[in-house]
Amino acid sequence: MATEIIKYLTVYLSSTIKVIFGCLLGTGYGHHFLITGVLTTLGMMTSVYIVTYFGTNIRHASQAVLRRKQRNIFSRKSRQYVRVWQKYGMPGIAFLTPLLLMPIGGAVIANAFGAKKKDIFKYMWISCTFWGFVLSALVKFAGHWIPFLDLP
Template sequence: MPVILKYLTVYALSALKIIFGPTLGLAYGFSVLETTLLSLLGMMSTVYLLTYFGPEIRNLSLRLFKSKKKRKNFTPKRRRLVRIWTKYGVAGIAFFTPILLSPIGGAILANAFGGKRSEIIRWMWLFGAVWAFILTLLTRYAGWLLEDFGVI
């Protein structure tokens, strides 16, 4: 497989879930720096896309998949997300996005609760970089731990 295709694969999978980037990047033999950068850029592409085009995407999906049945307003999962938002704000959502949420989930959540675009982007860059580096190092030097916990 050509190197550019490997880069694009790591980048694209990191846009969905950041842990895919370090595992696949290191499996391809990329350096820690290359893997961290590709993982971070993949995550941030999703965050930028959903932060700047989120309302349009939401309106389109509502028109296409409009449901007739009424959903419950407060479920245990929604209550937990509201608790995270009220306690930690955008910084908390950005911190938990790479490890618990996906870039898609974190960006949607931060936008849905009304976070400012500049604040969302700033915190996601910061915590995305930190977690991409940590996850890459963990995958490189402690991969056996990740296998024991069932992450890989």
């Protein structure tokens, strides 16, 4: 019983960092893809809520400790984020977050561009639910085509 709870927690917590980690672990543990999709979605949204509500405090505390040298504000990557934001807005950032960014990164970008919390949560819930279940199903049913995964 305790080992099953630890497996579920592992899938949930790994999804707070990167979506595909939760999908791979859930499939590797032999969970049904719907269970894996739910745990993955909840893990992603946990990190979105934490960053959205506590991101400013975390940033100020980390800057006080680290005191890094000044970096360039305009880089190739930041220009791409601005382009996506200008063209697609919050729905575009939310759609790309599970695929290209970590859930934490998507929430940071959305907050940095000044999106309303209500919009962040609405679009992230839609995107995380969609991609959580789609990626879980893809790993479950098509993961055997990738030989190094060695999935059951």
